[in-house]
Amino acid sequence: QVQLAESGGGSVQSGGSLTLSCVASGYTFRGNCVGWFRRVPGKEREGVARIDSNGSTKYTDSVKGRFTISQDNVKNTLYLQMNSLKPEDTAMYYCATDPRWWCLLQESDFRYWGQGTQVTVSS
Secondary structure (H helix, E strand, C coil): CCEEEEECCEEEECCCCEEEEEEEECCCCCCCEEEEEEECCCCCCEEEEEECCCCCEEECHHHCCCEEEEEECCCCEEEEEECCCCHHHCEEEEEEEECCCCCCCCHHHCCEECCCEEEEEEC
16 A cells, blocks of 8 residues: 655745655655645645656746755655745645656646645745
């Protein structure tokens, strides 16, 4: 059974930083698509960043230059380093993965999801 567990969320002031982590059990991130999404209540889940099996990254425009997605294949852990946080980054953040070598940054391309970790940025 595939399980993804996010951690690292919290409350920070605008301009601050957080690092989210996602640990997988029953599954190996290496060689598969991995990504981070977020959702604000009342809105659709938005793709934030993803890494494909070749290590190629893709970011949504609003986080480019501020967020960095990475993975540690030894620890089987996915990270999202978030810098220069803004109030509009406030959301529930989810990690996701799919056993495919390439994927778009869209919800339908990901099969397995974590429960989410809340990030709140105050002005």
